[in-house]
Amino acid sequence: MTRTRTAATALALTTLLTACGVRPTGVIAGGDPATGLTRGLRLYFVDSGGLQGVSRPNPGIQDLAGALKLLGVGPNADERRRGLTNLVEFAEIDVSGEGTRVTYRSPEASFDTDRDRLPNGQVVCTLARAQSYLSSRDEKRRIRPDDVQVTLVNAERRFGPYRCSQFLTGTG
Known part of the structure; x- marks a missing residue:
C-alpha cells in the first residue's frame, strides 16, 4: 500500500467511526504481552508468582541435554x-x-x-517443552507438551x- 492510500484509508476509517459515535482516543496501554503457544523452545524460570515460561525461538539444541544446559545458563539480562x-x-x-516419556x-x-517444588517444575516443564520441540521436526511423531x-x-x-501442568497450577 502506498502512503497516500494508507493515509486515505485511515482518514476514511476515522470519519466512519466518528460518524457512528465512536470518539478517537489517545494511546492506551496494552498491558502484558500476549501469551499462548509459541514456536521454538520454552525454558521455565521462577519469579515471585511461580514458574514463568520464556521463549527461545531458535535454540539450536539437538537433544534434551541441550535444553537443560540452556536452563542452567539462566535468564537473560532482560528476564x-x-x-x-x-x-x-x-x-x-x-x-x-x-x-511422551522423559x-x-x-x-x-x-x-x-x-x-524442591519450583526447581522440579523448572526441570519438568523445560523437558516437556524440549521433548515436544524436538519431536516437531518429524511430522509423524509430533508430541504435545x-x-x-x-x-x-x-x-x-x-x-x-x-x-x-502439575507445577503451573499449584497441584501435584
Missing part, C-alpha cells in the same frame, strides 16, 4: 530485570526421552521437599511421572 531467576543447579546432566537422573539431587510425562530419579528413588 532478570523482570524478576526471573533460576533455582536449578546441574552437577551432571543425564536425561533420556522416548515418545527421565532425568541426578543422583545427588533432592526432589522430595517443599523447597501436555502429553509429556517426566520422571525425576535420584540415588534413592523415582519421583513422578509429572506433567508440567
Whole structure:
C-alpha cells in the first residue's frame, strides 16, 4: 500500500467511526504481552508468582541435554530485570526421552521437599517443552507438551511421572 492510500484509508476509517459515535482516543496501554503457544523452545524460570515460561525461538539444541544446559545458563539480562531467576543447579546432566516419556537422573539431587517444588517444575516443564520441540521436526511423531510425562530419579528413588501442568497450577 502506498502512503497516500494508507493515509486515505485511515482518514476514511476515522470519519466512519466518528460518524457512528465512536470518539478517537489517545494511546492506551496494552498491558502484558500476549501469551499462548509459541514456536521454538520454552525454558521455565521462577519469579515471585511461580514458574514463568520464556521463549527461545531458535535454540539450536539437538537433544534434551541441550535444553537443560540452556536452563542452567539462566535468564537473560532482560528476564532478570523482570524478576526471573533460576533455582536449578546441574552437577551432571543425564536425561533420556522416548515418545511422551522423559527421565532425568541426578543422583545427588533432592526432589522430595517443599523447597524442591519450583526447581522440579523448572526441570519438568523445560523437558516437556524440549521433548515436544524436538519431536516437531518429524511430522509423524509430533508430541504435545501436555502429553509429556517426566520422571525425576535420584540415588534413592523415582519421583513422578509429572506433567508440567502439575507445577503451573499449584497441584501435584
